[in-house]
Amino acid sequence: MTSLAEDTGTVCSKSQDPKVRFRRVEVIYPGEQGGEAVHALEGIDLAVREGEFVSLIGPSGCGKSTLLRVLADLTKPTAGDVWISSEAPRTARLKRKVGFVFQDAALLEWRRVLANVSLPLEIQGVSRGDRQARAHDLIRLVGLTGFENAFPRQLSGGMRQRAAIARAMSTNPEVMLMDEPFGALDQITRDRLNMELLELSQSQRMTVLFVTHSIREAVLLSDRVAVMTSRPGRITEVIDIDLPRPRTLETRETAAFEKLSRSGVQLLEQGFGSS
């Protein structure tokens, strides 16, 4: 497995297995009605340590989302292996080891915030008292205190996304998957939620895979950034983000941040050039 470590730039000590591992993963979508088959992912090798924050960045159609969907057992890989804590995605999903935050908050319009946040626990069969206590804690954690009894349509886009994050955290998953969770938000809201996600992921020691279009967002949040190209979807480079923590919005004004962002942008442009 030395080649894996080299490919991904990860250094995994033998005693600590990676939380998430992809080995030569390939996803091919069959072409529609005689069309050509789409190579959504090809030769994906990636290992993510426990507590690590890894961003996936790349042009549209590079398979960033597909990569997350494979982990969540929403898409089956055509070839290769995927492990979450040494388990197959299906097993991990059935054990509620995975949390998923989508670009769309996807809240149930007929449930109030409290019932939306506790939905996964309700599905799991957790007793009413326990799941409400947990939901109250999470609502406080994501800053929605006072809105427990609001319906989703009474919330702003940022608040809806906070509720979606709290919902994804409710089962205390080992791996959090976030597919452009702040993509539809305005810049100020996005900045604020970035800061809160930084704080949350640190304090809760979450293992996060985060898909974004924004290189600056990726650099600000991540321990590593995986740059992808499209057709076929591949990881071309993994950048180590060695910026000190705790990070703040001011981190974005440092020379080190600028340098990392610029190298990220260059890598992305190379990707565009080759495809």
Added chain:
Amino acid sequence: MTGLSDSGMPAVGAKGPMSTLWLGVLVPPLVSFVVIVGFWEMAVGYYETPAYILPAPSRIWTSLVKDGGSILGHTGITFFEAVAGFTIGSALGAMLGTLFAYWRMVARGLLPYVIAANTIPVVAIAPIIIIWFGHGIPSKVAVTAFLSFFPLALNMMKGLQSYDHTIMDVFHVAAASGWQRFAKMRLPSSLPYIFVGLKLNVTFSVIGAIIAEFIQADRGLGFVIMTAYRTLNMPRLWAAMLMSALIGILFFALVALIERWAIPWHSSMREDIGS
């Protein structure tokens, strides 16, 4: 984690005192009622229109009060037939719609015939149903059930198929069972469609009951209308027509009330939450 000010929440309950609201809602239709009925009464008196062309409101009222007991009894029977047929037809329609939504092959096999049956004029099928079910009330209920079967079957199918796919992914990641997906997600999100079907059924069930009574009956509003027509007792015919409109309105209001209670979160219910 600072308090939330992503954007304001729409003001809830930002409406005037109840008395103003009721004045605004109730007064306009009352005023127009008084004006129209008053004009009608005066015009009929002034032109000395014969009662068989257009009876004065006062004569319709007299006819209604004079044999009020009898008309009320007939109205009760028709109302019962409509409600019973509505309930049976809607229940069967909901079951078939669910079957169609879950088993595409069943839908493909049966839907063409269901749609074909839906186009049969009720006056053509009613005599057949009456022969099958006999001369009593059950045959009128059966005709009504036949009419109120299709709207709910088709709307139920459409409703159960029109869920949000990202929300389905949320349920998948939460390892929800098929039953949980149905009960907590597909059924609630189909409620707006179900109520469209139910409201159509209200209208159809009253029509169905009266048409069945036209064809063969010795009681009910359809029977009253038929006999009043044969004897040219126009005030009585108008009184029966008014009563049939009344049960339609009453029935519709009942379903609309249940709708308000069942789906307060839906956009069609939004006016009552301010904004």
